[in-house]
Amino acid sequence: MGRHRFSRVSRLDLVGGFPPLPRPSRKTVFLRLLRKVHAWVGLGGAVFGLLFGLTGFLLNHRGVMKIEAGQIQERKVVVEFAEAPASPEALARDLAARFSVPAARVKWQVKPGRPGRMGGAPIKVADQWTVAFLGHAHFALATYIPGNRTVELEQRDASFVQVLKRLHKADGGQVGWILLSDAFAGALVFLTLSGILLWTRLAGPKLLAAGLAASGLITAISVASRAW
Secondary structure, eight states: OHHHHHHHHHHHHTTTTSOOOOOOOHHHHHHHHHHHHHHHHHHHTHHHHHHHHHHHHHHHHTTTSOOOOOOEEEEEEEEEOSSOOSSHHHHHHHHHHHHTOOGGGEEEEEEOOOEEEETTEEEEOOOEEEEEEOOSSEEEEEEEOTTOSEEEEEEEEEOHHHHHHHHHTTTTOOHHHHHHHHHHHHHHHHHHHHHHHHIIIIISOHHHHHHHHHHHHHHHHHHHHTTO
């Protein structure tokens, strides 16, 4: 009896005292990694989720709940030139220099004139140049008819609530914020797909997951179709 016990203990000591643990499967390793990435992506986008959630709530209920939507103060300024600008680029550079606006926040566009009629007589509407100064809180739009020595500039200043709304809709056209918004949208898609995969693999049966997803889709379509 004693010899048998001594022989058994010695055999365990040869492998470190414990039997070797089985290696986790590739599926287990993948799910662990996916769960970590899911958690970190969710934490990284928490600030954007809070911003888009609060501003989305304000946009959805601003009429029913009479939530103060903020104000945008507008004022018009007439700018005079010594000589008429030769091109839209020259107009944009001149206005940007006068108002100290970085070139990255300035965009210009040419609207060609179209033929029309006035009092039965055919006329041609003059071309129009527009220069936009982009921004979330302060922005402006200049409208110019080629050949004139003056241009009308509409300046607008948004309140804090309006700034949040413009951020929500990515109004302002700044490349950095648009890229961040796109990254957040991509993160939402990833969180949705990875959450579904983790739930079906770790939490519950696939049939129940499919039923919940189908119910959500049917509910969204039915509610949206009422106001189509």
